Amino acid sequence: MATAEIKIGQVDDVQELHRTGLDTVPDRYIRDGDDRPGCGNVSDLAHIPVIDFGELPRCDELIKLRLACEEWGFFQVVNHGIEEELLDEMENLSREFFMLPLEEKEKYPMAPGGIQGYGHAFVFSEDQKLDWCNMLALGVEPSFIRQPKLWPTTPARFKETLEKYSMEIRSLCQRLLAHIAETLALSPGTFADMFGECVQAVRMNFYPPCPRPELVLGLSSHSDGSAVTVLQQDMSCAGLQVLKDGAWVTVHPIPHALVVNLGDSLEVLTNGRYKSVEHRAVTNAERDRLSVVTFYAPAYDVELGPLPEFVSDEVPCRYRRFKHGEYSRHYVTSRLEGKKTLDFAKINQATTMAAPEETTCSCCT
Numbered sequence: 001m002a003t004a005e006i007k008i009g010q011v012d013d014v015q016e017l018h019r020t021g022l023d024t025v026p027d028r029y030i031r032d033g034d035d036r037p038g039c040g041n042v043s044d045l046a047h048i049p050v051i052d053f054g055e056l057p058r059c060d061e062l063i064k065l066r067l068a069c070e071e072w073g074f075f076q077v078v079n080h081g082i083e084e085e086l087l088d089e090m091e092n093l094s095r096e097f098f099m100l101p102l103e104e105k106e107k108y109p110m111a112p113g114g115i116q117g118y119g120h121a122f123v124f125s126e127d128q129k130l131d132w133c134n135m136l137a138l139g140v141e142p143s144f145i146r147q148p149k150l151w152p153t154t155p156a157r158f159k160e161t162l163e164k165y166s167m168e169i170r171s172l173c174q175r176l177l178a179h180i181a182e183t184l185a186l187s188p189g190t191f192a193d194m195f196g197e198c199v200q201a202v203r204m205n206f207y208p209p210c211p212r213p214e215l216v217l218g219l220s221s222h223s224d225g226s227a228v229t230v231l232q233q234d235m236s237c238a239g240l241q242v243l244k245d246g247a248w249v250t251v252h253p254i255p256h257a258l259v260v261n262l263g264d265s266l267e268v269l270t271n272g273r274y275k276s277v278e279h280r281a282v283t284n285a286e287r288d289r290l291s292v293v294t295f296y297a298p299a300y301d302v303e304l305g306p307l308p309e310f311v312s313d314e315v316p317c318r319y320r321r322f323k324h325g326e327y328s329r330h331y332v333t334s335r336l337e338g339k340k341t342l343d344f345a346k347i348n349q350a351t352t353m354a355a356p357e358e359t360t361c362s363c364c365t
Contacts, residue, residue, distance in 0.1 A: 230260055
C-alpha cells in the first residue's frame, strides 16, 4: 500500500490528550460494545506459565516448556541470563524518550501506514478505531531494515543501550528456539539453520493513564507475525492480556522476567501443533505503563510451510508455502484484528489470497 494513498485522518498523541486533563476520550478511541475490554470474559485468577531458563537442560523443565507452548503459546522466562542493570537502563531510557516534549519526539515521525518511527502503527483509514498508545518502532537487524534517521539521539545513551540490549535479546531468542526445537523432537539447530539472517525489530509502547479505560484498548487484539516475541514490561501495573479458552488472562509482571510468545511463523512450521495466540493491552485510569517488545523472525527470503514431521494422514497440511517477506508485507499493511492476518497462509484461504501454484504444502513438493 503506497503511503500517498493512505488517509488516516486526525490521530491525536494520547500523552498530549492525557495532559489536557480530559474526563472522556475522543470517539475514535471508543470501542464498539463487544470490543470493549470489560465486555469479554476476563480471568485474574489464571496465570501464564513461568519457565526457569537456567533449568532448561533438565528434562522436567523442557516438559514445562513444551506444555507452555502447546497449551498457552505464552510464558514468562526467569533466570534468562540478561543483566538486570541492562533491562533497567533500557526501560528507563525508553521512558525518558516518551517524557520528552512532543516536538522532540516528532523529529522521528512514523509515516501514515508506516511501521518505523514515533506515532501510531497499523492505522490505514480515517474511520479506524485507534489504540490508546504511543509507539516508537525501529528496525534493528539486518542493517538494511534500519532507518538511522528514526533512531533518537535523545536521551544520549539510547542508541548504544538499544544496540547492547538487542544483541542480548537476539541471543536469548536463538537459545529459546533451540529449546523449543527440542520440545518438538527436532534437532536444536533446526530453526537457526532454516531462518538465515533473522529479522529483528523493537517497539516501545507507552500507555498513558486513560480517563475511561473501560471504553478503550491500549493495543488491539492480535497475534504476532514473528517466530518468537520477547516483551519486557514495567512493574507499574498489569496491562497485557492473553486469550486462553475464550477468556482474557492478565499477565502480571514479575520483576526482571521477560514475557515470550510464539508467533505465526512457528504455527505454520509446526502445522498448528504450536499456535500463535491473540493478545491485547488494556489501560489504567491512574497509572501509565511501558513495554519494550522485540520481534524475532526468519529472513525475508526464507520459504515457510509445515515441516514434514508435523504432517500425516491424521493431521493434514493446513498451511501453504510462502516466503516470509510476503507474509511480513501482508502483516504490516493490515489492521490488528485477532488472528485474521494468518488467513494469508491457510490452505482453505489461499485460493483467494495467492496464486494457485502457491497453495501446495511444502512437505508435498
